[in-house]
Amino acid sequence: MENETLIKPNIVVDMTGQVCPHPLLGAKRVLDDMKTGEVLLLKSDCPGTRDDLFSWAKATGNEVIHSEKQPGGATEYFVRKGKKAAIAPNVTLDVTGLICPGPVIEARKIFNTMSRGQVMKLVSTCSSTRDEVGTWCAATGNVLLETQETGPGVWTFFIRKG
Numbered sequence: 001m002e003n004e005t006l007i008k009p010n011i012v013v014d015m016t017g018q019v020c021p022h023p024l025l026g027a028k029r030v031l032d033d034m035k036t037g038e039v040l041l042l043k044s045d046c047p048g049t050r051d052d053l054f055s056w057a058k059a060t061g062n063e064v065i066h067s068e069k070q071p072g073g074a075t076e077y078f079v080r081k082g083k084k085a086a087i088a089p090n091v092t093l094d095v096t097g098l099i100c101p102g103p104v105i106e107a108r109k110i111f112n113t114m115s116r117g118q119v120m121k122l123v124s125t126c127s128s129t130r131d132e133v134g135t136w137c138a139a140t141g142n143v144l145l146e147t148q149e150t151g152p153g154v155w156t157f158f159i160r161k162g
Contacts, residue, residue, distance in 0.1 A: 007066060007078050009041035010034065016074045020048035024056055027079060031062060034081045039065070045074040053077055059145060087145055087158045089121035090114065096154065100128040104136050107159070111142070114161045119145065122157040133157050 013030050015023035023044035031040055042053070050067070057064050061082040069075050093110055095103040103124040110120060122133065130147065137144045141162035150156045 007039060009078060010038040012041045012043070014043045015049075016043050016045045018044070018046060020046045020052055022046075023049045024052045027053065027077075028056070031079065031081050036081055038081050040079045040081070042077040042079060043070075043074050044077070045072075049077070050075065053079070087119060087121075089158060090118040092121040092123070094123040096123055096125045098124070098126065100126045100132055102126070103129045104132045107133075108136070111159075111161055116161050118161050120157075120159045120161070122159060123150070124155050124157070125153050127153070129157070130155055133159065137162075
């Protein structure tokens, strides 16, 4: 592990005084324009930033390499930009052409056979699936990791079984 005192950030973003989710959104906007391996120093005094930032970093392939509480209540987070990790699904379910609520019903059947933590890639052309997947995940404890429009009217969802 590198010595925290030697970490030199490429960019500093001071979000003290901002409430969540603004510190995370500010960090994301800046990191989007940074090169892989560069380091962002995010300063925030919002107590929710820690959980938001660590969860977001894990999901996006970025890395919080050090955090330290500062006098006055702010915390400094050093975030290294990484390449977004590709999500490797355990199961792929292509329900293109099936109308709602069919895609979620079929996904639920497959989820019943999956283990906790496994990931499903769900492909759908029903425009209502975007709303239904989010509602279903919230109601069941499953986690919607990512939503992509992979073609005109074709949506791909990566869902982790909770």
